[in-house]
Amino acid sequence: MSADSENAFDAKSFLKSLTHRPGVYRMHNAAGKVIYVGKARDLKKRVSSYFQRSHAHPKTASLMSQVADVEVTVTNTETEALLLEYNLIKKHKPRFNVVLRDDKSYPYIYVSTQHPFPRLQFHRGPRKGKGRYFGPYPSIVAVRKTLSELQKLFQVRQCQDSFFRNRSRPCLQYQIRRCTAPCVGLVEEQRYREDVDAAILFLEGKNRSVIDTFVARMEDAAERQDYEHAARYRDQIARLREIEAQQLVSRHSARDLDVVASASSPGTHCVTVLFIRNGAVLGSRNHFPKLAGDADSGEIMSGFLAQYYLGREAPPEIVVDTAVEDGDLLEQELSARSSHSVQIRHSVRDRRQRWLELAATNAREGLTMKVNSNATLQRQFAALGEFLKLEAPPERLECFDVSHTSGEATVASCVVFNQSGALKSDYRRFNLEPAAPGDDYGAMREALRRRYSRIKKGEVPMPDVLFVDGGKGQLAEATAVLAELEIDWLQVVGVAKGRSRKPGMEQLFLAGENTPSILPADSPALLLIQQLRDEAHRFAITGHRQRRSKARTTSRLEEIPGLGPKRRRELLRQFGGLPGVSGASIDDLARVHGISKAMAERIYNDLHLDGKN
Structure with a gap:
């Protein structure tokens, strides 16, 4: 149900037709964009309240000054309205709603209790696997710190299953007393399980139960004159008591x-x-x-x-x-x-x-x-506007960089900043295939053409300033692409490292100027440019490494005749990657499900005897 978008919005007629049932309403501006989403137990009462002559809250007055259309969806229950409102806010990100942009999943600690020798590991994402999950933790640092403490206290393994299955001797973790080496049978399954159970009790906050268990083990070891293990339990008990003293909360809470x-x-x-x-x-x-x-x-x-x-x-x-x-x-x-x-x-x-x-x-x-960070960014944007002699401080910046290794897996990055900082939802990567390997100019030209063709069509907002990582060559490619697309009025800046290649000595190349500009090292504009350039560099390198790793992981196995995608995936899963497959013997390869002795020999020969390794 909505007002006719071709005519002026007739609020009076629209409100007369509204139902008293629960539902969700969406307010649109003149461009048809959703600017507010709300839920209501009674749609008629709730929506009508917005069309009063005066509004006590300035935000509501500002909202209603922009409303050109209202659309409603009737639901059976208030709960359905709540869920629909949540989904619509997620989808449209309306300007006048509370929109939570930082929606990353929180990290957990996962214990693979179904395994004969369970593993403790970092986990982020859906919790669908068998086993126990503990958390969420507020940060990756908190998880790493807890996992490190667990290794010291209980010596439970944290290695991947593929690594665990293929060990023939204990690793360094055993030598430094962070693991009891179940991979090579240096600890019985029952004894190892007791350590895992103690670690779980610790994660559940039941430190007292863990201490009582270790006290009993220490006394038992002492009676058997196994003083080495008794000393180990003594040290664990001391550390547990120290941790317990640091947790200034009572157990009833x-x-x-x-x-x-x-x-x-x-x-x-x-x-x-x-x-x-x-x-x-x-x-x-x-x-x-x-x-x-x-x-x-x-x-x-x-x-x-x-x-x-x-x-x-x-x-x-x-x-x-x-x-x-x-x-x-x-x-x-x-x-x-x-x-x-x-x-x-x-x-x-x-x-x-x-x-x-x-x-x-x-x-x-x-x-x-x-607030202080935003104020600093606004000062930096203002200083950048003064340096570039713009009429007003810029509001949107884009920066491009290209990354490759000797021409392999070329990736270009585009990062976007506004006056609130990095706008990561607008970041983009471009997988490139330049005509000549290592042709940075050609790669930059292709990435800019792909990006700004979309910008010219109105699919992406136009930036106020375009930065490219590089000197005169990259700047020339950028200006040529913009001229080709008839948007050559856009301000372009080439950012090149100075002769010393030290931060603070960057040379800034501007279109139409023969000599580069060098800003003072403490210039707010230069600090903003450095942050933008470094972020583009990081984003490009990350994409390049991912693309290169993917190519190197799959290409050599794909060249082996008769080895299909299912068996390739099983090999990589069993051995933890291509290096593990390359290091496996023919007998080890033949133990993998679906790999015959003849196929194992073919894989081994292709990876070792033809000079590819």
């Missing part, structure tokens, strides 16, 4: 919960999620949701919780610093999606109140750093 608080300044909002697992504070993460105009804390929190938790499993309890609109509805949906009930609590006391104060402190600190 050993519950999983998230504590969420927000802080705002004009145009910027920070929401901090504090992670509490088994009564211990694991850390926090700051989020900076996008929202046009100002909003009260309740609106920010309500929008954040829906966007954040409907995309992942929620803990049993979420403590927030402000009341949440439709909190009961969100609780109901999160509980249905999880294996446990979920509570959203606002009024808390004692320890939870102290955690809430800690989350609020982190939110204020995160906001301060973000």
Whole structure:
């Protein structure tokens, strides 16, 4: 149901036809773009409230000044409306909604309990495999630190299964007492399983049970006069007691919960999620949701919780610093999606109140750093505008770089910055096949032509300044491509390293100028250019390495007659990659499912006897 887009929006007639049923409404601007999505228990009442003569909140007034059309979708229940609103915000990223852009999955620790000798490993992504998952952790650093501690305490392996299966002698981890070498049978399966069970208890926060277990083992070893193992258990107990002393929480609080608080300044909002697992504070993460105009804390929190938790499993309890609109509805949906009930609590006391104060402190600190960072970026953009003699500071910058190894796997990168920093959703890579290997000019020309052909068609926003990594040659290619596409008015800058190739000595080549410009090392404009150039370089190298690795991993096996894709994948999986396949004997190859003795000999000969290795 929508108003006729060919005529002026008739709000009065539209509102008369609206139903009182629950649903979702979408507001469009004159260009047809969705600028706001909302849900309602009663569509007629909720949407009608927007078309009052005056609006108390400036953000609502700004929104309604841009609305040219409204579209609604009726749902059977309020829960359906909540889910549809979530999906539409994810899809359209409306300007006037709370939009959570940092939506990376959190890391976990995975224990492959189904394996005879389980492995501890870092995990990120869907948790569909068999075994136990512990987390989420606030950062990769927190996971690595915990895994390192687990290795020291319990000596459980962290190597990949392909590495584990093909060992003939203990690796370095055994020598430095980080593993008991189950790969070569230096520890019995039952004894190893006891160490794994102790590690799981530790991850569950049951340190006291682990200490009691180790005390019993130490006493048993001492009675058997096995003093080496007794000393090992003594050291483990001492370390566990030290860790326990550092966790300043009582065991009756050993519950999983998230504590969420927000802080705002004009145009910027920070929401901090504090992670509490088994009564211990694991850390926090700051989020900076996008929202046009100002909003009260309740609106920010309500929008954040829906966007954040409907995309992942929620803990049993979420403590927030402000009341949440439709909190009961969100609780109901999160509980249905999880294996446990979920509570959203606002009024808390004692320890939870102290955690809430800690989350609020982190939110204020995160906001301060973000505001200062934005102010620095704005100064840098302003300085860049002055250097380039633009009428106003630029708002969108693009930078291109090319990466290859002796002409192999050429990749060009395009990174985009605006006045909020890196706009990673607009980054692009181009896999290139230049006419001559190592032709950087040709590669740059092809990448720019592909990118700016789309920009000219209106598929991608036009930048204010284009940077290319390189000197006069790259600048000439860029200006030639833009002239060919009839957008030669765009400002282009070539960024070349100085003779010393040290940061701060970059030479900046501008179209129409014979000599390069060199800005002071502490120039805000130069610092912005360096950051943009370095990001383009990083993004290009990463893409090049991925493309090169993929080519080198598959091409040699693809050349072997009779070896199809299924058996190639099985070989790579069993041996952990092409180096493992190359290092395997004929008998080892023949043990792989689907590989006959004759095929094993053919693979071995092709990889070793024809000079390819």
